[in-house]
Amino acid sequence: MKAKLIQEYIHYTLEHNNTPQSVYLFAKSVGISEQEFYNHFSGLETLESEIYQTWFEEAMNKCTTSSPWNDYSAREKVLAVFYTFIESLKPNRSFIKFLKERDFKSLPKWPAYLNGLHHSFMSHLKPILNDGIASTEIAERKYIDTKYADGLWLNFLFVLKFWIDDASPAFEKTDAAIEKSVNLAVDLMGKSALDAALDFGKFLFQNK
Amino acid sequence: MEQNSIPSTKVQRAMRFVKTGAQIGGNYIKHYSKKMVDPSLSKDELHENNANDVYNALSELKGSALKVAQMLSMEKNILPRQYTNKFQMAQYSAPPLSGPLIVQTFIKAFGKTPQEIFDTFEMKASNAASIGQVHKATLGDKQLAIKIQYPGVAESIKSDLKIVKPIAFRLLDMNEKELEKYIKEVESKLLEETDYELEFKRSIEITEACKHIPNLVFTNYYKAFTSNRVLTMDWLDGMHLDDFLKTNPSQEIRNIIGQAMWDFYDMQVHELKAVHADPHPGNFLMQTEGKLGVIDFGCVKEIPEDFYLNYFSLLIPEIMQSATTMRNIMLQQQIITVNDSERTQQIITDAFTKMTTLLRTPFDEEEFDFGNNAYIDQIYALGEEVSKIDELKKSKEGRGSQHALYINRTYFGLYSILNVLQARIKTGIRNWKKPLIEYHLTKLN
Numbered sequence: 001m002k003a004k005l006i007q008e009y010i011h012y013t014l015e016h017n018n019t020p021q022s023v024y025l026f027a028k029s030v031g032i033s034e035q036e037f038y039n040h041f042s043g044l045e046t047l048e049s050e051i052y053q054t055w056f057e058e059a060m061n062k063c064t065t066s067s068p069w070n071d072y073s074a075r076e077k078v079l080a081v082f083y084t085f086i087e088s089l090k091p092n093r094s095f096i097k098f099l100k101e102r103d104f105k106s107l108p109k110w111p112a113y114l115n116g117l118h119h120s121f122m123s124h125l126k127p128i129l130n131d132g133i134a135s136t137e138i139a140e141r142k143y144i145d146t147k148y149a150d151g152l153w154l155n156f157l158f159v160l161k162f163w164i165d166d167a168s169p170a171f172e173k174t175d176a177a178i179e180k181s182v183n184l185a186v187d188l189m190g191k192s193a194l195d196a197a198l199d200f201g202k203f204l205f206q207n208k
Numbered sequence: 209m210e211q212n213s214i215p216s217t218k219v220q221r222a223m224r225f226v227k228t229g230a231q232i233g234g235n236y237i238k239h240y241s242k243k244m245v246d247p248s249l250s251k252d253e254l255h256e257n258n259a260n261d262v263y264n265a266l267s268e269l270k271g272s273a274l275k276v277a278q279m280l281s282m283e284k285n286i287l288p289r290q291y292t293n294k295f296q297m298a299q300y301s302a303p304p305l306s307g308p309l310i311v312q313t314f315i316k317a318f319g320k321t322p323q324e325i326f327d328t329f330e331m332k333a334s335n336a337a338s339i340g341q342v343h344k345a346t347l348g349d350k351q352l353a354i355k356i357q358y359p360g361v362a363e364s365i366k367s368d369l370k371i372v373k374p375i376a377f378r379l380l381d382m383n384e385k386e387l388e389k390y391i392k393e394v395e396s397k398l399l400e401e402t403d404y405e406l407e408f409k410r411s412i413e414i415t416e417a418c419k420h421i422p423n424l425v426f427t428n429y430y431k432a433f434t435s436n437r438v439l440t441m442d443w444l445d446g447m448h449l450d451d452f453l454k455t456n457p458s459q460e461i462r463n464i465i466g467q468a469m470w471d472f473y474d475m476q477v478h479e480l481k482a483v484h485a486d487p488h489p490g491n492f493l494m495q496t497e498g499k500l501g502v503i504d505f506g507c508v509k510e511i512p513e514d515f516y517l518n519y520f521s522l523l524i525p526e527i528m529q530s531a532t533t534m535r536n537i538m539l540q541q542q543i544i545t546v547n548d549s550e551r552t553q554q555i556i557t558d559a560f561t562k563m564t565t566l567l568r569t570p571f572d573e574e575e576f577d578f579g580n581n582a583y584i585d586q587i588y589a590l591g592e593e594v595s596k597i598d599e600l601k602k603s604k605e606g607r608g609s610q611h612a613l614y615i616n617r618t619y620f621g622l623y624s625i626l627n628v629l630q631a632r633i634k635t636g637i638r639n640w641k642k643p644l645i646e647y648h649l650t651k652l653n
Contacts, residue, residue: 066321067321067323067324072308080308083312084312087312087315172359172363173359173363175309179306179309179359
């Protein structure tokens, strides 16, 4: 029933070129009672925030059951999540565009309807990054490494916006944007010249 | 001059050009301030300063911008040979595709992952292609090679060309309209190379027409696993030129392979009038028993009829003897124009006669030894000499038809490969001269 209500919500929005203004109006158009609606969602905002979340959980499921997943490094897993999720959004592009026009201003803030997605994103990406740290693909850095997932979330918001505005054939530019931005993000998380520089700086500071 | 750091982003590349532009501007200021003091100063020093700055800029560039600069410079001989050689192998260099991007490309093209389509699929690329990479896969008992292209290459080529245009006007000292036709030619070829569906079509056509040539091997292509960014073919065994030579092939084997290559080009140029215009060593696979494999039909130049009738006539001594015919051909090929003074026309015609006489040497005899290094050196030397002719240097017009760009490159590449291969070739097998001689005779009468 939850899935059906989400589908109806998207349908309603596209048909009316506006989101339902009240639970009453929405329930009426679906043909259920307002009370029935509350059995599934506490309000329209909750429903909205679960839309992206549902899509993301589906994409994650698809990712983790695909054959190369277990052979992937942390970098490749992050890339695969981004590609699969963005690809899965395609059938609902009009609805996503509508929501973006309504409410999706400048980064690093994000609209309330992405809160559910944010929650799921963090809970799936953190273990991937921790595995990366365990395998030393990603550098362990005190205080900073807990922020890695937040960085990827911003990276994701950038990609999402990029895709929504992308006019290239078959969204080729979005593919390039994912490839380049995620590679950069993971490179930054890996051991780099920066660590060596900090280490050297610390040494000089302590021994002058 | 070393190509150490490659400016990779568009902004960086643009900055590099801006910097060069500013330097050239500075050179002009320097020149004119010196000239105020010393009015006898010629422009030669200025050209030299400009050229140096341009080389420095070019050596830091990669990608299609470099390729364009390289093609244009070959045409006007603006770069000394050392540089042209260095740039010859320059390719669009895309970063490697990640595993998930390969999967994503397959899903977009075929709705399935490569693991779902093939029995095995190696996620690690076995070769870098110019604008993508090659993966090995198996399906049933077949070994396959799958070429996958980086997303957005076509877009990136277009934006690179926008960057290269303004500097090219300055660098080649040509007017915009003249240069445009060359840029268009290069741009259209580069963009064609990004369309794997077109390459599929051409591969089939040329393979069909040339498969009867002895010792030449082609591969099969698979339509079902081909899209505009994925091209699937049978894996072809063989070595690239360098590795092949390390096996110390006998003179006989060298001749056989060289002959196959020569016959292949003869057939394309004179029969198909469409030619594999990228004869660099990476596109040929040589097998020790004396077979030549041809891959990569991304760059095919179609030869227009009237261009063909004139360009190749320049290689026939009987035709060149007639001054009238010679003049007509030079005009048709836009090497000289009616606006040129008679003196200029004469100087340019003489230079070109000298050059084509040298270039056609392999066609003059029934057999030619490309292992003759002195001959290749002579070509280089003459190229330098021609580039120093003032009438050509000062010309604001582009000399030569735009179609000649890729045909010249093709023969230049072919001669170099045969030279490295040290092959002795029977060059006179195909009688392509007769129809051309008859054509020009009827035109005279």
